[in-house]
Every structure is written in C-alpha cells, then in structure tokens.
Amino acid sequence: MAESDPTATIDRALADLRNGFLPRFQAASTEQALRDENAKILGKKGELTAILKQLGQAPPEGRKAIGEKVNALKQEVEAGFDKCLNDLRRKQREAELSAPPFDLTLPARMPVTAGHKHPIAMVREDVVAVFRQLGFAVFDGPEIEHEENNFTMLGFPPDHPATDMQDSFWTKSNKLLRTHTSNVQIRAMTSLKPPMAFIAPGTVFRRDDDATHSPMFHQIEAFLIDRNVTLAHLKGVLAEFANRLYGPGTPVRLRPSYFPFVEPGAEVDIGCVFCKQPDGTRAGCSLCKHTGWIEVLGCGMIHPVVLENCGIDPDEWSGFALGMGLERIAMLRYDIPNIKLMFDNDPRFLAQF
Ligand SMILES: [Zn+2]
Missing domain, CATH: 3.30.930.10 (Bira Bifunctional Protein; Domain 2)
Structure with a gap:
C-alpha cells in the first residue's frame, strides 16, 4: 500500500519538486518573478517547507534520511536560483548594451527657451x-x-x-x-x-x-x-x-x-x-x-x-x-x-x- 506510506509520499513530493523547480525558474522573465518563484518553494509557506512538515508522519528510523534529502534538495534549489539570477542579470545587461544608444542630438519635444544671467x-x-x-x-x-x-x-x-x-x-x-x-x-x-x-x-x-x-x-x-x-x-x-x-x-x-x-x-x-x-x-x-x-x-x-x-x-x-x-x-x-x-x-x- 504505497499510497499510505508517508515515506514514499514524501519521496514522491521531493522528486516532483526536484524535476520541476528549474524549468519554473527558467520561465521567469524578470528578477521579481524569479524571486517570487523561489519564495513559493523555499519561503516559510513554501512547498519544500510543507514537505518538511510531513516528516513527523514518517517512521522515526527513516526521518534522518528524509531530512538529508530535504537539505540536499534545498541546496540544489538555492544553487539553481543563483544561477538563474545571474543569467537573468547578464541578459538584461547585454540587452542594454546592444540597444541603440540614446541620441543626445535629437531636438527636445518641448521648445527650449534660453535663459539669461542674473x-x-x-x-x-x-x-x-x-x-x-x-x-x-x-x-x-x-x-x-x-x-x-x-x-x-x-x-x-x-x-x-x-x-x-x-x-x-x-x-x-x-x-x-x-x-x-x-x-x-x-x-x-x-x-x-x-x-x-x-x-x-x-x-x-x-x-x-x-x-x-x-x-x-x-x-x-x-x-x-x-x-x-x-x-x-x-x-x-x-x-x-x-x-x-x-x-x-x-x-x-x-x-x-x-x-x-x-x-x-x-x-x-x-x-x-x-x-x-x-x-x-x-x-x-x-x-x-x-x-x-x-x-x-x-x-x-x-x-x-x-x-x-x-x-x-x-x-x-x-x-x-x-x-x-x-x-x-x-x-x-x-x-x-x-x-x-x-x-x-x-x-x-x-x-x-
Ligand atoms: Zn537723479
């Protein structure tokens, strides 16, 4: 009866998260979206935290192993977040550098009135x-x-x-x-x-x-x-x-x-x-x-x-x-x-x- 085995449930949840977090990070197109996605996983009310809360239902002798898996996944998520953040920032910088420069010689939209000395x-x-x-x-x-x-x-x-x-x-x-x-x-x-x-x-x-x-x-x-x-x-x-x-x-x-x-x-x-x-x-x-x-x-x-x-x-x-x-x-x-x-x-x- 695998469905009622808490250890198996936790393992499956961890595996789903491991397979899913990187594509979610990569789909974020802004730094804010990336941070939001990270919070959904690692935040106080995040998915990994929720999994950790099920630890009490697992048999005592298996809890240590589960805890180690959770920690390992947490580090993977953090590393993935850092990498995606760097990628995002680099892309933004490249976009800025390759964009056409401001043309400072363009005439102003408002008429320019010349001032004079005090x-x-x-x-x-x-x-x-x-x-x-x-x-x-x-x-x-x-x-x-x-x-x-x-x-x-x-x-x-x-x-x-x-x-x-x-x-x-x-x-x-x-x-x-x-x-x-x-x-x-x-x-x-x-x-x-x-x-x-x-x-x-x-x-x-x-x-x-x-x-x-x-x-x-x-x-x-x-x-x-x-x-x-x-x-x-x-x-x-x-x-x-x-x-x-x-x-x-x-x-x-x-x-x-x-x-x-x-x-x-x-x-x-x-x-x-x-x-x-x-x-x-x-x-x-x-x-x-x-x-x-x-x-x-x-x-x-x-x-x-x-x-x-x-x-x-x-x-x-x-x-x-x-x-x-x-x-x-x-x-x-x-x-x-x-x-x-x-x-x-x-x-x-x-x-x-
Ligand atoms: Zn006079």
Whole structure:
C-alpha cells in the first residue's frame, strides 16, 4: 500500500519538486518573478517547507534520511536560483548594451527657451571687466574665515564698535561667515609680496534684513599696493571706473568717511545716471533724492597698521582699497526697489532683464 506510506509520499513530493523547480525558474522573465518563484518553494509557506512538515508522519528510523534529502534538495534549489539570477542579470545587461544608444542630438519635444544671467551676475561681470582692463587680477578668498583675517588684521580691535555694527554669523570654532570681501586683502598681503593689484568679487554675510539689506549679499573689493601710491591714484582709478561703467564724463566725488582699515577713508558718489541731462548736468530725481549724486562705494588709503599686520613696510609701500555692494549697483542700474526680489528667483521678476 504505497499510497499510505508517508515515506514514499514524501519521496514522491521531493522528486516532483526536484524535476520541476528549474524549468519554473527558467520561465521567469524578470528578477521579481524569479524571486517570487523561489519564495513559493523555499519561503516559510513554501512547498519544500510543507514537505518538511510531513516528516513527523514518517517512521522515526527513516526521518534522518528524509531530512538529508530535504537539505540536499534545498541546496540544489538555492544553487539553481543563483544561477538563474545571474543569467537573468547578464541578459538584461547585454540587452542594454546592444540597444541603440540614446541620441543626445535629437531636438527636445518641448521648445527650449534660453535663459539669461542674473542681474547680479551681469553687474559683477561688468565691474570685474572694468578692473581687469585697468590691470587688476582676480583674487579669491574663503567665505568661512578666521576672525583674524576678517577683523583683527584689518585693524578692528576685539571691542571695536564696528564688530558690533556688523553683527556676524559665527561658527563654533571661532570662525565666521565673512562680513566683507576685505579678508581677501589680508590673504593676498600675507601670501604675496607687493606690488599687487587685485579685485575680489564674492559673497558676504551680515545679520541685516530689510528692504535694502539681505543677510547674504555680494561685494567687490579692489586694492592696489605699490611704492608712492597716493589718494590721487585712487581718484584716478575711481574716475576711470565711473567712465567705463556709467559712461564717459560721469563725475565722481569723495566724501570723508570712516572705515577701520583705511586712513583716510571716503564714500564715493557718482553723478546720478537717472536724471542726467544732454548737457551733462543733473536735474535731480527721486533716486538721487534731488541731489544729483548717488553713493556707490567706500574707499580709502590702506591703513599703515594693516600693512604692518601683514608684514609689509608702510614706509616703503602704500596702497588703496575700495569696495562696493553689487546688489546696490544692480538696484541702481535696473531701478529695483527691494533687494529681496533678487533672491526670490521669481521668473516674473527675472524675465524683465
Ligand atoms: Zn537723479
């Protein structure tokens, strides 16, 4: 009575499974289908597990042999699964490699609209171009800076009101997000020997936030060190800068002002570009508050202490520095009422340039 012999039943089930699993694996056309098929056999509720559960019905003396057969079959199934998985992956890779390549030259389905540069980038490139024409080279510096390079070496004592004025973003390691591009002056002066003439465009950070101030904004700094450099050289560079950026004959005036790292220091106004008359006079307008002048930058002769701090003999060398906020230059040029518009990335705003 073979039908009622549990050992024979289990043997038959094992033989059926052994004959059947490989064709089932080979029929799977995807990795997921193959894994599903494998789970149907080896999973917790799988066919081999079900066979193993019948082991209790076999006579005790035959159970060990049956267990060994089950284990052997399990290993066969696992090996078969691995082989089929490798075959499947290899076929997929071969199909990918033999498929026609993507044609990157095909025209896009959607019409491609060309963008343009951001107003700040346009202004920066123009200012950099003017100074490059005047013989200045670009010098780069880090946005995360040591306190010494941002304040101390520039002549800011630790309790100087200017360091309060420029309330800053500090890191835990006594570094800060630079509050101006003047750190580049220090880096250039401590790493190179004069003479030198550099321009340093970059991003700077302060805790300011209103219609004309942003916590993140952009500056350009220019500085020149040589023998016998005087305020006359600074004025000459400023006049040429105004000529080239705002048009020939644009007048420039200096108003005395204070910055810790220059002596003397000055704010620089240019003749208002908005109310300029054909004869070169200014009629006055709301943008220049009816004065005919617009403030564009700060400048001065580099303080001898700053030169000394950087190991440059102030009796032999002198220099000037000037710095401007690019947002202000862009706001004046394009009549932009609020600095935030430049950082909102609203296409309705950006499309106007
Ligand atoms: Zn005006």
